[in-house]
Amino acid sequence: MIDKNVVIEKFTSIQDFINKEALSGILLFIATVAAVLVANSAWGQAYYDLWHMPLGITLGDKTISMTLTYWIDDGLMALFFLMVGLEIKREMVIGELSTVNKAAFPIVAAIGGMAIPALIYVALNPDNPLGFGVPMATDIAFALGILMLLGTKVNPALKLFLVAVAVVDDLGAVMVVATVYTAEIKAEYFLHAGVTYALIWALNYFGVKKLLPYLILGVFLWIFIHEIGIHATIAGVLLAFAIPISSKIDEERFLEKTKESIEEFEKHKDPTPVLNHHQIDALEGIAYGYDKVQNPLVRLEHNLHGLSAFFIMPLFAFSNAGVLIDFSTVNANLMIVLGVVFGLLIGKPIGVFGFTYLATKLKIVSKPDNISWYEIFAVGFLAGIGFTMSIFITHLAFLDESTISAVKLGVFAASFLAAIIGVVLILMSNKTKA
Known part of the structure; x- marks a missing residue:
């Protein structure tokens, strides 16, 4: 049984969530433009050297040493994924994914929005399929930011639908990162991680509501998962699922x-x-x-949201989006770039619209009455804004710097075009209604 105040906090937090994501999208755009400008300026080498500076932590006889970029991608992004996990759990327990009727339609939309882009990428790159995860991702901050900039011209139900689709999309991205983009597995650390995670769930079982014990054990979980070879950000999602939701x-x-x-x-x-x-x-x-x-889950999500939206994600964008504008790298990796561009720009809207339309005709799901098919098609394009999540997966999928640079340019181009088309479709939809 879920406390009534959990539901109340959910309704008050969803608007706060949307507003923060919208402002975060603007900050991400500024950080990205700044990164590209600096990378292509006289400070380009200094920019590169800064993010590749080694930084280490020693615990006893164990040392963890990574570049500054990897500390951001593996460390700070673990906090971002912790917030993502909290959002997923909240939506599954009391939100848009809490009942079969409410969850079915956005789940089908998200599955289509992940499957079709991945298939398009693999079809164009049968000999190099590992990048299929890049066009699967949706950047909810940018997508919601665009909807918020349109103000009253946007059907409010579209925002909730986009949030629900993005939450399922995030869950899919987490599963892909955990199962596909892993380094060499060191099985001996599975026991350490398993015992630590069992202790975290024991806290939940015995009704511990203080967040500090969960976070302390979460740090050890992050260390052990990092040592296993699985991407350490998964520790954030695992920890989120164990955070209690009742007060x-x-x-x-x-x-x-x-x-x-x-x-x-x-x-x-x-x-x-x-x-x-x-x-x-x-x-x-x-x-x-x-x-x-206060509900521990909602409180932690609220505290992390500002940190993630206004610090972690802009810092991630500034450290990872700096790419030399060199189209020779695009020519050298043309099929990979086309796979990403077509996946985001064509695969996303086809997947979101096509899967939901087919499932509705087959009476598997029911379309919400307050959203038109035209608007769903528009949301499909907004879901094609991969941006920061696509860049994150790009660094996991590819090792060659020239390939990474080319893919980033493709992500930028596809995300920009998807945003423009999505906005035009929404404005046309409103004009048609009027």
Whole structure:
């Protein structure tokens, strides 16, 4: 049974989520443009040297050393994936994916939006299929940012639909990263990771609501998963699934104790300008209830959202989006680039629209009444904005720097065109309705 205050917090947080993602999309765009400008300027070499500077941490006789870029991609991005995991769990428990009727349509849309781009890429690159994950990704920050910039011209239901599709898309990306893009597996660390994760779930089982023990064990989980050879960001998602969603006390109990504390505070008012010990005790009672009534999952997601939207993702974009504008690399990797471009620009809208339309005709799912097929097609193009998630997977899928640079240019081009087409379709849809 889910507490009522969980549902209340969900409705208040979804709008905050959309607003932050929208502003984050603008910051990502600024960070990306800045990275490209710096990389192609006189400071280009200094930019490259900065992000490839080695940085290490020693714990006992064990040293973890990576470049600054890898610390961002493996370390800070683990916090981003922790937030993604929290969003996925929240949506599955109390959100747009919490019931079969609500979840079926966006799940089918997301599956189509992942499958068709991957198939297009593999069809064009049968001898080099590992990059299939690049056009599968959707950058929710950019996509929602564009919807928010259109303001009242956008059907509000489209925003919720896009969020639901992106959450399922993120889950698919997590599964691909965990199973496909792994280094050499060191099986001896599986036991360490397994025991650590069991301890995390034990905290959940015994009703521990404090976040600190989960986060401390999460750091060790990150270390062990990194040592296994699986991409360390998966530790963030695994930790998220173990964070409890129910609060320590329910809403009614909180209201009852808070009223008692307020009455106690008022009862002991005196003319002195300093609070007496009765009033201090009453305030501490209110603070105690405030801490206990909050849902650990929602609170952690709220705290991470700002950090992710306004620091981690812009920093990731600035450190990874800097690419030399050299179209000779595109010519040398033409089929790979075309696979990515066609996957994002053509595969995404065909997958999102085609799978949902076919599933609706076969009566597998039902289309929401407040969204038109025209709008679903437009969302399919917005889902083709791969950007930061596509760049993230690009660094996992390819090792050659010239190939990475070429793929990034393809991602930029496809994302830009997908955004333009999506906006035009939405505006045309509104004009048709009017």
